[in-house]
Amino acid sequence: MRKRAVVTGGAGFLGSHMCERLLFDGYDVLCLDNYATGIPENVRQLSEIGPFRFENFDVTEPLDIPGPVEFVLHMASPASPPDYLQLPVETLKVGSVGTLNALDLAKEKGARFLFTSTSEVYGDPLEHPQKESYWGNVNPVGPRAVYDEAKRFGEALTTAYRSSKGVDTAIVRIFNTYGPRMRGNDGRVIPAFISQALNAEAITVSGDGSQTRSFCYVSDLVDGIARMLHSSHAGPVNIGNPDEISIREVAELVVELCGSGSDVVYVPRPVEDPERRRPDIARARELLDWAPTVSFEDGLKKTISWFAESM
Ligand code: NAD
Ligand code: UDP
Numbered sequence: 001m002r003k004r005a006v007v008t009g010g011a012g013f014l015g016s017h018m019c020e021r022l023l024f025d026g027y028d029v030l031c032l033d034n035y036a037t038g039i040p041e042n043v044r045q046l047s048e049i050g051p052f053r054f055e056n057f058d059v060t061e062p063l064d065i066p067g068p069v070e071f072v073l074h075m076a077s078p079a080s081p082p083d084y085l086q087l088p089v090e091t092l093k094v095g096s097v098g099t100l101n102a103l104d105l106a107k108e109k110g111a112r113f114l115f116t117s118t119s120e121v122y123g124d125p126l127e128h129p130q131k132e133s134y135w136g137n138v139n140p141v142g143p144r145a146v147y148d149e150a151k152r153f154g155e156a157l158t159t160a161y162r163s164s165k166g167v168d169t170a171i172v173r174i175f176n177t178y179g180p181r182m183r184g185n186d187g188r189v190i191p192a193f194i195s196q197a198l199n200a201e202a203i204t205v206s207g208d209g210s211q212t213r214s215f216c217y218v219s220d221l222v223d224g225i226a227r228m229l230h231s232s233h234a235g236p237v238n239i240g241n242p243d244e245i246s247i248r249e250v251a252e253l254v255v256e257l258c259g260s261g262s263d264v265v266y267v268p269r270p271v272e273d274p275e276r277r278r279p280d281i282a283r284a285r286e287l288l289d290w291a292p293t294v295s296f297e298d299g300l301k302k303t304i305s306w307f308a309e310s311m
Pocket of ligand 2: 080081187188189190192193204205206207213270273
């Protein structure tokens with residue numbers, strides 16, 4: 001008999017790719033999403049792949065789902081800084097109450113639960129690269145706290161359900177991931193730069209652009225999550241690409257690959273924008289035999305083609 005996965009946040013960028021992967025792997029998929037930051041286009045084609053059902057639902061409301069469930073993937077949460085700054089309380093609620101509801105569903109069904117945490121739990125890291133053993137450097141009353149602290153709380157809650165209620169749980173800490181289906185205007189750096197380059201607008205580099213990030217292509221990320229889901233590990237496990245690059249270099253590369261004449265302009269840096277980010281992925285290599293395979297240049301080319309076609 002086919003098994004079923006429930007994916008919260010499945011109409012978002014990563015959630016929709018995860019739903020697609022689960023359908024390809026032979027699962028029935030129930031996607032719960034309230035379109036806070038997701039869009040119908042992301043899930044429109046999914047029922048052509050396999051048994052896919054969408055419910056427009058806010059997962060901070062209690063979940064009542066009949067029938068068996070094998071996996072619960074709790075991916076719902078605004079993830080782009082401009083999104084979560086516009087939805088501060090909603091972000092805290094989906095990371096706390098939403099996680100509680102999703103965990104209760106997993107407990108009721110005896111399902112394996114996977115929580116998509118983030119490199120933001122490391123805050124503006126004082127340790128580099130970031131290992132899972134690092135506790136982070138987060139300001140609980142800073143602007144990014146609505147996201148960072150919600151995810152830290154979500155990790156703590158997930159851990160408590162494992163230890164005190166016997167739920168089979170998994171935590172992955174996702175580092176900056178990009179690819180097709182990101183919203184051009186979601187404010188994150190890759191879609192922002194590509195949209196600007198393709199529209200011949202100025203590329204808005206914040207600060208002097210010397211801050212770094214490490215970007216993972218979406219297919220690699222999905223593969224890492226799938227491996228974690230099918231393992232019995234609790235995590236947390238970092239999933240990301242350790243190839244670190246400055247934001248100024250990202251701007252230059254995007255302009256070059258788009259064949260664009262856009263200029264680079266320097267805009268004010270967001271408050272408490274982390275200085276650097278690079279995952280230590282030794283744990284993912286060892287436990288999941290996982291490592292990214294798509295280079296930044298190849299991933300950017302695929303993403304640029306998708307943006308160019310969908311514009
Ligand atoms: P996204 O904004 O594209 O998707 C999030 C989805 O969650 C959206 O479809 C949104 O409508 C939905 N959602 C939000 N609140 C909800 C609620 N209360 N009820 C139901 N649905 C709700 O973001 P994404 O980049 O796809 O991120 C997906 C998950 O991965 C998030 O949990 C995010 O924190 C995590 N993550 C992403 C990245 C990344 O680089 N993309 C990095 C770290 C962690
Ligand atoms: N950034 C930028 N221009 C933009 C959007 C973002 O220079 O138009 C910078 C941002 O200040 C940060 C980096 O790019 O230093 C990554 O930002 P993003 O919001 O994509 O991810 P996060 O900060 O959450 O890692």
